[in-house]
Amino acid sequence: MAQHLLLGDEALAQGAIDAGLSGCYAYPGTPSTEIMEYFQGSADASERGIHRQWSSNEKVAMEEALGMSYAGKRAMVCMKHVGLNVAADGFVNAAITGTNGGLIVTVADDPSMHSSQNEQDSRFYAQFAMIPCLEPSSQQEAYDMAGYAFALSEQQQLPIMMRLCTRLSHSRADVRTAASKSEQNGLRPPDAATRRFVLLPAIAKRNYDALCAKQDTLVASSEASPFNRYEDGADKSVGIIVCGIAYNYLQEAFGGKCPHPVLKLSQYPLPKKQLAQLMASCQSVMVLEDGMPFVEQMLRGPLGNDRILGRLSGELPRTGELNPRLVAKAFQLELPAVPALSPLVKIRPPRLCDGCPHINTYEALGEALKDFADAKVFGDIGCYTLGALPPYNAISSCVDMGASITMAKGAADAGVYPAIAIIGDSTFTHSGMTGLLDAVWENSPITVMILDNGTTGMTGGQDSMGTGRMAEICAGIGVSRDHIREFVPLPKNHAVNVQIIREEAAYRGLSVIIARRECVQTLRKKKR
Amino acid sequence: MKHDIVLAGVGGQGILTIAAIIGEAAVRQGLHVKQSEVHGMAQRGGAVLAHLRLSSEPIHSDLIAAGGADVVLAVEPMEALRQAESLSPRGVILANARPVRNIGDYPELDDILAALRAFPLNVVIDAEQMAQDAGNARAMNMVMLGAVSPFLEFPDDLLATTISDTFARKGPEVIAVNLKAFAAGREAGLAVKR
Numbered sequence: 155m156a157q158h159l160l161l162g163d164e165a166l167a168q169g170a171i172d173a174g175l176s177g178c179y180a181y182p183g184t185p186s187t188e189i190m191e192y193f194q195g196s197a198d199a200s201e202r203g204i205h206r207q208w209s210s211n212e213k214v215a216m217e218e219a220l221g222m223s224y225a226g227k228r229a230m231v232c233m234k235h236v237g238l239n240v241a242a243d244g245f246v247n248a249a250i251t252g253t254n255g256g257l258i259v260t261v262a263d264d265p266s267m268h269s270s271q272n273e274q275d276s277r278f279y280a281q282f283a284m285i286p287c288l289e290p291s292s293q294q295e296a297y298d299m300a301g302y303a304f305a306l307s308e309q310q311q312l313p314i315m316m317r318l319c320t321r322l323s324h325s326r327a328d329v330r331t332a333a334s335k336s337e338q339n340g341l342r343p344p345d346a347a348t349r350r351f352v353l354l355p356a357i358a359k360r361n362y363d364a365l366c367a368k369q370d371t372l373v374a375s376s377e378a379s380p381f382n383r384y385e386d387g388a389d390k391s392v393g394i395i396v397c398g399i400a401y402n403y404l405q406e407a408f409g410g411k412c413p414h415p416v417l418k419l420s421q422y423p424l425p426k427k428q429l430a431q432l433m434a435s436c437q438s439v440m441v442l443e444d445g446m447p448f449v450e451q452m453l454r455g456p457l458g459n460d461r462i463l464g465r466l467s468g469e470l471p472r473t474g475e476l477n478p479r480l481v482a483k484a485f486q487l488e489l490p491a492v493p494a495l496s497p498l499v500k501i502r503p504p505r506l507c508d509g510c511p512h513i514n515t516y517e518a519l520g521e522a523l524k525d526f527a528d529a530k531v532f533g534d535i536g537c538y539t540l541g542a543l544p545p546y547n548a549i550s551s552c553v554d555m556g557a558s559i560t561m562a563k564g565a566a567d568a569g570v571y572p573a574i575a576i577i578g579d580s581t582f583t584h585s586g587m588t589g590l591l592d593a594v595w596e597n598s599p600i601t602v603m604i605l606d607n608g609t610t611g612m613t614g615g616q617d618s619m620g621t622g623r624m625a626e627i628c629a630g631i632g633v634s635r636d637h638i639r640e641f642v643p644l645p646k647n648h649a650v651n652v653q654i655i656r657e658e659a660a661y662r663g664l665s666v667i668i669a670r671r672e673c674v675q676t677l678r679k680k681k682r
Numbered sequence: 683m684k685h686d687i688v689l690a691g692v693g694g695q696g697i698l699t700i701a702a703i704i705g706e707a708a709v710r711q712g713l714h715v716k717q718s719e720v721h722g723m724a725q726r727g728g729a730v731l732a733h734l735r736l737s738s739e740p741i742h743s744d745l746i747a748a749g750g751a752d753v754v755l756a757v758e759p760m761e762a763l764r765q766a767e768s769l770s771p772r773g774v775i776l777a778n779a780r781p782v783r784n785i786g787d788y789p790e791l792d793d794i795l796a797a798l799r800a801f802p803l804n805v806v807i808d809a810e811q812m813a814q815d816a817g818n819a820r821a822m823n824m825v826m827l828g829a830v831s832p833f834l835e836f837p838d839d840l841l842a843t844t845i846s847d848t849f850a851r852k853g854p855e856v857i858a859v860n861l862k863a864f865a866a867g868r869e870a871g872l873a874v875k876r
């Protein structure tokens with residue numbers, strides 16, 4: 155056994171390597187990015203020939219992982235919570251086909267929205283797809299759960315969701331790793347007679363019935379899970395259900411000596427037996443869970459239930475991540491006084507790096523659009539979203555990856571002119587290309603600005619599949635070569651760049667402007 | 683033994699280097715470690731923080747409860763003040779006095795420094811100048827690490843050895859500058875600890 159200081163993300167990755175993983179597929183997204191980065195940097199993974207390349211988006215990654223599982227090998231797909239919206243079609247239907255080699259779907263939620271546009275809770279998706287969900291409470295559990303999840307997946311022939319949260323993903327702790335590693339599975343696709351991967355209605359119905367019939371077994375598995383634990387306590391005025399890392403906050407608040415009965419929950423569906431025991435023996439039940447009130451709402455039911463305490467009853471805030479202080483407060487424990495924030499402290503929002511190419515693009519855009527009072531600029535997700543803040547105040551929307559082009563098109567359909575879309579290279583190949591195809595079909599009067607900085611900047615500089623090939627891709631999709639323009643966003647090119655934007659904004663048809671200069675952060679990394 | 687340390691700064695200043703060295707030293711001591719970091723959005727020049735917990739006993743929470751930190755260590759003065767709510771009444775606050783003025787309404791520096799010096803236990807130093815004197819302004823982090831070292835119960839040479847190992851790949855000159863910066867910071871910390 156060896157000790158390592160690992161992030162939750164890294165512990166899970168090492169656990170998967172040690173458990174015989176054959177391939178990981180992922181699209182970057184905070185806080186899940188470090189899982190793939192760990193595989194890419196790992197000598198173990200390299201030695202064992204584990205597939206570890208980024209995918210173009212989460213749906214693609216999900217299906218690639220399912221393909222590896224089909225072939226009989228152990229696979230993992232990783233994404234941030236909103237990535238699962240993109241991957242949802244493949245995800246939900248992978249539960250209907252079932253798996254062959256073990257398949258872990260790792261989804262990292264971001265309660266408090268540190269780097270995200272919402273606080274959605276992936277446990278709802280696991281419940282929706284009717285598959286088991288594991289939620290580690292510590293880095294060690296993240297490590298240990300990888301092998302357990304693969305075994306469970308192969309036993310139940312279902313994908314297993316691994317739900318992480320920012321605080322576990324991005325926190326390091328000492329992790330004990332196993333002395334020996336499991337062999338990878340050999341190539342063994344299902345035999346031709348099993349048609350379960352062919353979701354024609356007749357087969358899908360049979361599969362779905364089988365999935366429904368499995369649910370009792372999944373509850374039994376949760377009841378027997380080494381990661382779910384009933385810890386009795388003398389003070390039964392309140393019992394506590396703690397999900398995932400909330401367990402640590404509870405222990406911290408009570409100094410490791412919680413007087414109440416506790417159900418530590420790290421595997422779903424809910425373990426009926428332990429839950430019934432807690433409900434029967436305690437007057438009320440407090441639910442501590444990071445993310446949305448998933449368990450709490452189930453226990454409350456639609457009519458409410460005064461016995462169930464938590465985010466919905468007001469003991470805890472409805473939104474935002476938990477912490478030891480909030481948990482202590484919910485139990486009215488004594489707390490040290492906390493001084494008020496000094497009025498001297500000002501908000502310090504993130505900003506574009508000095509020398510960032512996006513700065514020059516926004517400066518040119520701002521000047522060009524002075525001639526177009528009615529212009530609307532539809533933004534997208536990436537470093538360039540920071541163009542929404544002063545001094546640029548340059549974009550009027552940022553919704554989800556790819557929505558710049560499609561919203562600009564919809565707005566143009568409604569009569570907005572000029573409608574400009576701003577999208578990064580990675581976001582364009584993630585979800586922008588399909589929308590552009592619609593705009594080509596109708597020759598929509600929009601101008602799409604692709605900011606090609608050669609990388610996925612926002613998430614720390616991962617390779618992006620289409621970098622440097624933006625013009626070819628757009629031409630291939632059908633954008634007229636005459637209206638595919640390129641410029642280098644540098645101060646010395648300012649006047650030329652302004653002119654290019656002006657011309658294309660004035661053109662009443664589809665145009666694409668590619669602003670191409672490398673991210674200064676990746677450039678710096680390469681030079682090191 | 684238990685140390686709960688809140689590290690603060692501005693994205694890009696490299697507070698994780700400090701955390702990594704202390705964490706590594708703690709592991710070498712056989713201590714339990716939990717270190718919660720900020721990755722992502724805020725790293726683009728925003729306010730960043732990390733929680734570092736070291737203990738001879740197993741550690742429960744990855745986060746330090748507000749009002750519970752033994753140390754607030756900041757590489758930027760306004761960020762030190764932002765994290766002051768974490769500090770326990772008996773704790774020490776350490777700050778680099780050099781501001782990062784990347785916002786329009788940055789307050790009067792003197793007011794911030796005065797507020798920091800009003801804490802019963804404080805070390806407020808121009809770590810950047812001290813690092814420059816040691817040979818490279820970029821060793822500012824090592825000055826701050828030196829300043830906090832007297833407040834951590836580590837054997838005398840442990841942090842210095844860990845620094846040497848951390849920078850081993852960069853050659854003896856880099857190591858020497860970083861150790862010199864560390865020593866200068868340590869003097870400043872000792873002056874307050876005594």
Ligand SMILES: Cc1ncc(C[n+]2csc(CCOP(=O)(O)OP(=O)(O)O)c2C)c(N)n1
Nearest residue numbers: 183237535536537578579580581610611612
């Ligand atoms: C569905 C989804 N997946 C992943 C993310 C995380 N994410 C935010 S921006 C971004 C990519 C940014 O890259 P790019 O478009 O090239 O712009 P840059 O940041 O380089 O300017 C990613 C992966 C997300 N917000 N949504």
Ligand code: SF4
Nearest residue numbers: 507510537611673674
């Ligand atoms: S990381 Fe790169 S793309 Fe993002 S703001 Fe910095 S220079 Fe610009």
